[in-house]
Amino acid sequence: MSLGITWYLLDEAAAKYNLDKSLILKWVKDGVVRAEKxxxxxxxxxxxxxxxxxxxxxxx
Numbered sequence: 001m002s003l004g005i006t007w008y009l010l011d012e013a014a015a016k017y018n019l020d021k022s023l024i025l026k027w028v029k030d031g032v033v034r035a036e037k038x039x040x041x042x043x044x045x046x047x048x049x050x051x052x053x054x055x056x057x058x059x060x
Contacts, residue, residue: 006046006047007036007044007045008044010024010025010035010042010045013045013047016047027053028045033045033046
């Protein structure tokens, strides 16, 4: 269980992890990263999911 902030605004998550928002949105669409939506637009991203995906991509 995470003790820090687990939900970031989409723009904040993209900036913090230096990712394109379109890539994060693709992962949301694929069901890899959970998101909170408002009016069918992604508002917040679960950064725990995002970090897991990034670790998965960097494992050698």
